[in-house]
Amino acid sequence: MQASPDTRITILDRSIPLYAAKGYSGVSMRDIARAVSISPAALYHHFPNKQALYLAAMERAFADKALTITATVRSEGTALQRLENFIERFTRLMADDPDFRMLLQRELLDGDQQRLRLLVDRVFAEPFTAVSELALELAPDCDPHLMTISLAGLVLFHFEAAPLRQFLPGMRAEHDQPEVIARHIARLMTRALESR
Amino acid sequence: MQASPDTRITILDRSIPLYAAKGYSGVSMRDIARAVSISPAALYHHFPNKQALYLAAMERAFADKALTITATVRSEGTALQRLENFIERFTRLMADDPDFRMLLQRELLDGDQQRLRLLVDRVFAEPFTAVSELALELAPDCDPHLMTISLAGLVLFHFEAAPLRQFLPGMRAEHDQPEVIARHIARLMTRALESR
DNA sequence: GTCTATAGCCTGATAGAC
DNA sequence: GTCTATCAGGCTATAGAC
Numbered sequence: 019m020q021a022s023p024d025t026r027i028t029i030l031d032r033s034i035p036l037y038a039a040k041g042y043s044g045v046s047m048r049d050i051a052r053a054v055s056i057s058p059a060a061l062y063h064h065f066p067n068k069q070a071l072y073l074a075a076m077e078r079a080f081a082d083k084a085l086t087i088t089a090t091v092r093s094e095g096t097a098l099q100r101l102e103n104f105i106e107r108f109t110r111l112m113a114d115d116p117d118f119r120m121l122l123q124r125e126l127l128d129g130d131q132q133r134l135r136l137l138v139d140r141v142f143a144e145p146f147t148a149v150s151e152l153a154l155e156l157a158p159d160c161d162p163h164l165m166t167i168s169l170a171g172l173v174l175f176h177f178e179a180a181p182l183r184q185f186l187p188g189m190r191a192e193h194d195q196p197e198v199i200a201r202h203i204a205r206l207m208t209r210a211l212e213s214r
Numbered sequence: 215m216q217a218s219p220d221t222r223i224t225i226l227d228r229s230i231p232l233y234a235a236k237g238y239s240g241v242s243m244r245d246i247a248r249a250v251s252i253s254p255a256a257l258y259h260h261f262p263n264k265q266a267l268y269l270a271a272m273e274r275a276f277a278d279k280a281l282t283i284t285a286t287v288r289s290e291g292t293a294l295q296r297l298e299n300f301i302e303r304f305t306r307l308m309a310d311d312p313d314f315r316m317l318l319q320r321e322l323l324d325g326d327q328q329r330l331r332l333l334v335d336r337v338f339a340e341p342f343t344a345v346s347e348l349a350l351e352l353a354p355d356c357d358p359h360l361m362t363i364s365l366a367g368l369v370l371f372h373f374e375a376a377p378l379r380q381f382l383p384g385m386r387a388e389h390d391q392p393e394v395i396a397r398h399i400a401r402l403m404t405r406a407l408e409s410r
Numbered sequence: 411g412t413c414t415a416t417a418g419c420c421t422g423a424t425a426g427a428c
Numbered sequence: 429g430t431c432t433a434t435c436a437g438g439c440t441a442t443a444g445a446c
Contacts, residue, residue, distance in 0.1 A: 025429080025430095040239070040324075041237060041239065041240075041323070041324070043236075043237065043239045043240040044237075044239040044324075046420075046421065046422080047421080047422060047423085048420080048421080048422095056429090056430070056431090057430065057431055057432080058422085058423090059423085059424080059425095059430075059431070059432080059433095060429070060430050060431075062422090062423065062424080063429060063430075064429090067422075067423075068421095068422065068423090120323060123319065123322075123323055123374075124323065126319075126374050126375065126377060126378060127237075127316060127319055127320065127323075128236075128237070128240075129377065134377055134378055134380075134381060135381050137378065138378060138381040138382060139381075142378070142382065143381075143382070143383070146382050146383060147383050150383065150384055160398070160401070160402070161384075161389075161398060162384055163379075163382070163383070163384035163385060163386070163389060164372075164389060164394075164395070164398045165398075165402075166384075167371060167372055167375055167379070167389075168368055168371070168372070168398070168399065168402060170371060170375070171367045171368055171370065171371020171372065171374070171375070172364055172367055172368055172371075174367065174371060175363060175364075175366060175367020175368075175370060175371055176360075176363055176364070176367065178319075178322050178367070179322065179363055179366070179367070181322060181325065181330055182322060182330055182333065182334060182338070183359075183363070184330075185330060185331050185334040185335075185339075186334060186338065186339070186342050186359070187339070187342060187343050187346065187359070188346055188357075188358055188359030188362075189359060190359070193357075193359060193360060193363075198360075199360070202356070202357060202360045202361075202364070203364065205356070206356070206361075206364060206406050207406070209405070209406040209407070210402050210403070210405040210406035211405070221411080221412095242438075242439065242440085243439080243440065243441085244438080244439080244440095252411095252412070252413090253412065253413060253414080254440085254441090255412075255413070255414080255415095255441085255442080255443095256411070256412050256413075258440090258441065258442080259411060259412075260411090262441095263440075263441075264439095264440065264441090
């Protein structure tokens with residue numbers, strides 16, 4: 019740690035939305051320097067090169083993002099109730115932090131082994147395990163790994179596809195609201211999983 | 215059209231995998247020229263600038279991609295059978311053409327209005343409508359637009375998340391096989407939608 | 411239709427003053 | 429810790445010969 023870590027943190031916080039919007043190769047050191055109102059050279063006092071700055075920005079963007087998700091899945095209540103709570107929380111996380119969501123999408127496309135492992139360790143390992151256990155409880159005859167991936171995709175893709183949806187038939191403004199999305203998914207999953 | 219459109223088409227076919235792997239700003243005109251074994255200057259005989267080359271590559275990568283999907287959804291059989299056939303076809307499309315899938319993911323992040331509309335017109339308008347009609351038939355009480363988005367995300371995310379899955383608990387090699395993914399999704403949706 | 415050469419700008423990164 | 433100045437190289441795009 020430095021004597022004044024403020025600048026370092028400011029650099030990270032200003033570069034996160036830039037990288038989310040335009041990706042690693044779409045954002046130059048000059049772009050970041052401009053956003054922080056310092057000279058490009060000053061960035062190299064805080065980070066050895068562009069890659070290290072980017073990696074530090076990812077670490078910060080991803081840190082502890084999923085704590086509430088894990089807690090929600092492991093809280094009290096019936097399995098179905100916990101599933102619904104998870105869907106609602108995860109949907110709201112995606113809606114409330116579009117930078118996080120877009121960085122995730124970009125890392126799935128461009129992340130190397132090191133960064134993907136960071137993503138798992140920092141964000142997804144715990145909630146993934148928790149949801150897998152919940153899935154096993156709800157549908158013992160289904161593969162919990164596949165089921166957890168399905169649940170995540172079900173939520174994430176509604177946001178991922180948002181830019182396309184405006185051109186697709188049947189689109190309505192309320193389809194952008196996280197509550198509407200969560201309710202739709204919860205109903206779908208409830209139908210699939212409730213005891214019959 | 216030119217007297218010899220071969221070079222133009224070669225340029226597009228070689229640039230598609232490059233753009234899929236590294237994105238618009240990650241691929242230079244020099245990269246493309248190298249892949250086609252011509253000089254960078256020669257590219258400008260076939261396309262006025264980099265943007266136009268990229269747009270033409272997208273048009274080619276997306277052309278008629280979903281014809282078989284639409285036909286599958288509108289073929290004969292019970293609604294549930296057509297749903298299962300759609301899931302299987304769409305899963306195989308994603309598995310067989312990773313360039314198309316990654317370009318789609320990139321366009322969802324970076325596409326401007328013009329390119330997103332192209333994507334809808336060239337690829338998704340027809341199958342989306344067909345699947346929406348099928349969804350309305352299977353679940354009249356659900357919003358067909360939301361349901362179609364859900365179905366697409368359910369399939370797509372299994373491939374999107376593949377680079378991350380290797381680090382997630384419960385992963386098995388067979389989870390990469392399109393047949394396994396399709397069967398999992400089909401069972402999930404059948405449970406949710408079959409008359410009860 | 412393709413080449414070589416190059417203009418003009420942007421890139422990541424460094425040197426050295428303060 | 430930040431600055432100005434700068435380097436070496438990559439970038440898109442063009443000029444003009446063949």
